[in-house]
Amino acid sequence: MRKTGQIAVIKTDLSDVYLGYISCLNKQDWDRLGRFVDDDVHHNGRRLGLSGYREMLERDFRDIPDLQFNVQMMMAEPSRIASRLLFNCTPRGEFMGLPINGRKVSFSENVFYEFRENKIVRVWSAVDKAAIEAQLRVLSTA
Amino acid sequence: MRKTGQIAVIKTDLSDVYLGYISCLNKQDWDRLGRFVDDDVHHNGRRLGLSGYREMLERDFRDIPDLQFNVQMMMAEPSRIASRLLFNCTPRGEFMGLPINGRKVSFSENVFYEFRENKIVRVWSAVDKAAIEAQLRVLSTA
Numbered sequence: 001m002r003k004t005g006q007i008a009v010i011k012t013d014l015s016d017v018y019l020g021y022i023s024c025l026n027k028q029d030w031d032r033l034g035r036f037v038d039d040d041v042h043h044n045g046r047r048l049g050l051s052g053y054r055e056m057l058e059r060d061f062r063d064i065p066d067l068q069f070n071v072q073m074m075m076a077e078p079s080r081i082a083s084r085l086l087f088n089c090t091p092r093g094e095f096m097g098l099p100i101n102g103r104k105v106s107f108s109e110n111v112f113y114e115f116r117e118n119k120i121v122r123v124w125s126a127v128d129k130a131a132i133e134a135q136l137r138v139l140s141t142a
Numbered sequence: 143m144r145k146t147g148q149i150a151v152i153k154t155d156l157s158d159v160y161l162g163y164i165s166c167l168n169k170q171d172w173d174r175l176g177r178f179v180d181d182d183v184h185h186n187g188r189r190l191g192l193s194g195y196r197e198m199l200e201r202d203f204r205d206i207p208d209l210q211f212n213v214q215m216m217m218a219e220p221s222r223i224a225s226r227l228l229f230n231c232t233p234r235g236e237f238m239g240l241p242i243n244g245r246k247v248s249f250s251e252n253v254f255y256e257f258r259e260n261k262i263v264r265v266w267s268a269v270d271k272a273a274i275e276a277q278l279r280v281l282s283t284a
Contacts, residue, residue, distance in 0.1 A: 073254055075217050075254075080217060096272055110224075110254065110268040112224070124250070124252065126268040126269060128267075
């Protein structure tokens with residue numbers, strides 16, 4: 001906390017904001033998503049906006065009923081977060097074009113986020129799809 | 143530079159080390175790879191060792207003759223780097239199991255690196271394979 005005259009400026013650590021965002025996702029608390037995600041949010045170069053971003057997440061949870069976001073690694077800067085997310089989950093049918101059909105898979109997603117006033121405005125994500133494919137090959141030959 | 147009595151301690155910024163590593167890859171200067179990569183290096187949980195890591199990279203350059211690593215985004219901590227790499231390249235045949243066959247593709251890789259004594263000991267990578275697949279769909283319907 002830094003004091004400027006009589007005004008106390010409370011500096012929020014972006015790590016806390018980010019973990020709040022992850023907790024919001026895991027609770028599927030969509031009404032609170034706007035506290036963490038900007039109206040103008042872009043995902044991998046495409047403008048989704050808050051409503052499109054929410055739709056993407058709601059679809060993910062519909063396709064993967066036991067979806068949970070686990071932060072395995074995190075780096076924070078004043079306006080950016082880099083995070084490695086780990087998923088252990090059971091997509092019902094197809095996921096990323098792969099026929100999972102209720103099998104359990106583990107995979108990671110490495111993501112960069114840019115924040116503006118503590119809200120996510122840009123997301124650059126890469127999901128390790130090759131890891132899922134390798135697991136399906138093992139399962140299909142088992 | 144921090145002075146401790148008569149001894150000058152030169153602090154190497156990990157960003158510089160990392161950009162040196164990227165330059166080494168782009169020059170395919172394999173004899174210098176050991177300056178940047180530890181003998182015990184692991185990649186996505188698998189121990190490759192320096193020789194296995196070098197083989198992986200040499201194979202990538204054989205499969206993709208115009209391969210160049212472009213750092214689009216980077217975050218540095220005292221012993222970790224997070225980087226988003228951008229590739230615009232022309233894999234000759236199959237790449238990640240996809241029939242590219244000399245077409246030009248663009249894709250990203252989000253990577254975390256852990257360093258020990260300025261050498262990479264752990265790599266956690268995710269390539270955005272879905273982006274490549276989307277480009278192949280566009281190309282095949284064009």
